[in-house]
Structures are given as C-alpha cells and as structure tokens.
C-alpha cells in the first residue's frame with residue numbers, strides 16, 4: 001500500500017525539499033547512491049572488478065526543465081567516459097541513461113534527447129563499451145524504443161530496458177529478441193495505471209517469467225535485472241533449457257541491494273552487473289528504492305528521528 005504513496009511523493013517538489021534537507025537522509029541515501037562525483041565512483045568500479053563484478057553506471061537526475069540542463073547531463077556522461085578511458089576501465093563499465101535527463105520531456109524533446117544521447121553512445125563505443133536506455137514511465141516508451149532503434153543502426157550493441165508490469169512488454173520482448181540485441185527485463189518501478197499495467201505482484205512475476213522465456217529462446221543477449229531469488233532460480237533453469245552458456249546472458253542488481261548474492265552468483269560463473277547510480281540529483285532514484293521495500297522507509301524514518 002505504501003509503494004504508490006511514496007511513488008507519488010517522488011513527483012512532489014515540496015517532498016523533495018523536505019526529504020533532501022532532513023537530517024539523517026544522507027546516511028540512507030548513501031546505501032543506494034555510490035557517491036556524488038566521478039572521482040568517488042571510480043574506486044567502486046575498481047572494487048567491483050576485483051570481486052568479479054561488472055557495472056553499469058547511472059548519473060542520477062531526471063527532472064530537468066531546460067535544454068541547458070539536458071546538455072549538462074550529456075556532458076556529465078562524457079566526463080565519466082573520459083575518466084574511464086584514462087583509467088583503462090572501459091571494458092568493466094557500461095552506462096545506463098534516462099532519456100528524460102537528456103531532454104525527452106521538453107518541447108521537441110524526442111529530437112533533443114536523441115541529439116544528446118548520440119555523442120554519449122559514440123564515446124562509449126570508442127572506449128569499447130556501450131549504453132543501455134532505461135525504461136521510464138509508459139508515456140515515454142514509444143519515443144525511447146524509436147531512439148533505441150535509431151541508435152542501433154550505427155551502434156547495434158545499444159541496449160534497452162523493458163518492464164514486466166506493462167501489458168505491452170511481451171510484444172516488445174518478441175520484437176527485441178533478435179540477433180545482436182541486448183535487452184534488460186525488470187519488474188518496473190513507476191506508478192502505472194491499471195489500463196496499461198498489472199497491479200498484482202503475482203501477475204507481474206508471471207509476466208516476468210514469460211518474458212525471460214521469450215528472451216532466452218530468442219537470439220539476443222538477455223539481461224535479467226532483479227533481486228528476487230525465485231526469478232533468479234527460474235532464469236538459471238530457463239537459460240539451461242534454452243541451451244545457453246553462463247556467459248550468454250547476465251544478471252543485474254542495484255548497488256547496495258543483496259550485495260552478497262551479487263558476489264555469490266559471480267563466483268558461480270555468472271555474469272553479474274551492478275547498476276551503480278551516482279550524482280547529486282538522487283531524489284527520484286532514491287524514492288523508487290524506498291517504494292520497492294517499505295522496510296527501507298522504516299529505516300529512513302528511524303534515521304531521521306535519531307538525528
């Protein structure tokens with residue numbers, strides 16, 4: 001019940017100001033956000049590599065309101081890629097981007113987001129890595145998939161995300177499961193209406209399994225983004241049934257969540273990529289993490305009260 005309330009609060013400026021200023025917030029934010037700057041995130045990439053993990057890096061920030069902010073977001077990714085290049089970490093880290101941060105919701109946003117994301121995808125390719133387009137709320141997805149298709153003409157390794165809670169997703173999975181594609185399936189983290197999305201957790205899980213099967217039986221590279229132990233076990237089983245070797249799909253989890261399980265799966269020989277978010281504009285990302293697990297809210301409340 002609390003999840004939708006927290007997701008509604010994630011869109012409120014008043015709540016943003018209140019929560020950002022509350023004493024004790026930083027301690028909880030630090031669990032999910034790897035740092036504020038490139039220099040703070042670099043040791044985390046190195047540490048992950050030392051544990052046999054790969055990463056996908058997300059510069060947080062989605063509620064931009066001007067083309068200048070969208071250009072700054074592009075530049076933040078270019079700075080990150082430049083630093084990874086200098087340190088020779090290009091093959092250890094890919095990038096995850098939210099097109100809203102590149103201007104998608106502004107006037108002429110589709111073209112603006114494409115123009116801003118293209119140099120990032122190009123720079124990533126130069127250092128031997130790639131970019132995955134995150135999935136945001138359902139109203140943005142047609143634009144996201146069109147941009148994905150456009151980018152793949154020059155950079156076929158560009159990935160995208162699909163969300164099990166949406167009714168449309170099985171069709172999207174079938175379309176995307178072609179040779180050379182990279183598709184991340186997740187449950188879905190936004191507040192979506194019953195007209196477009198399953199609301200019941202069991203229905204979402206069943207849809208997730210159907211999508212894993214489509215991706216495993218297809219020709220592309222499936223990326224399974226979940227911490228759910230049942231879905232992880234089902235993925236292993238469906239991977240085996242589809243005749244895939246362990247390096248022919250990967251698991252992905254979020255920084256700060258089930259870290260021991262991340263290491264355990266990597267030690268078993270699985271590819272495990274940790275979605276590592278960093279930056280100063282962490283509010284939207286942080287609130288989605290609170291919404292996913294109400295116990296996080298208790299921890300957060302306690303940390304505010306004890307400060």
Ligand code: FDA
Pocket residue numbers: 133134135136161163186187188189190225226227228229252253254257258274275288289290292293296
């Ligand atoms: P579920 O929510 O059932 O959690 C299973 C278990 O994992 C919980 O019981 C708990 O132990 C642990 N857990 C999960 N979330 C937790 C949290 N926040 N805090 C503490 N413990 C937690 N969504 C989206 O809409 N668009 C996107 O592009 C992405 N991208 C993305 C990338 C990656 C790598 C991951 C792992 C997830 C996303 N998501 C996302 C988020 C996704 O939609 C979903 O909200 C979360 O992954 C939580 O769902 P689970 O599958 O983990 O299951």
